[in-house]
Amino acid sequence: MRLMRGGTKRRPFYKVVVTDSRSPRDGRFIEIIGRYHPLSAEEPFHFNEERVSYWLKNGVQPSKTAQDLLKKQNLL
Numbered sequence: 001m002r003l004m005r006g007g008t009k010r011r012p013f014y015k016v017v018v019t020d021s022r023s024p025r026d027g028r029f030i031e032i033i034g035r036y037h038p039l040s041a042e043e044p045f046h047f048n049e050e051r052v053s054y055w056l057k058n059g060v061q062p063s064k065t066a067q068d069l070l071k072k073q074n075l076l
Helices: 049-057 064-072
Strands: 002-008 011-018 031-036 045-047
Touching (some): 002 064, 031 049
Antiparallel strands (some): 002 011, 031 045
């Protein structure tokens, strides 16, 4: 579970995706389970809580950044 970058220069947004660890940062992914807009004042991140819990129960290891975002939402 990691972040996939989108947006333009100096205006990033990220999708939280489940992916194989061997794929590149913005490459193939299995499923999009959330989004993160660091510049947004209202609700900077949103997760599909059912899918997050499903993937965590099946052994997916979140990256450090994804782990921090999940802790802020009390999903981890």
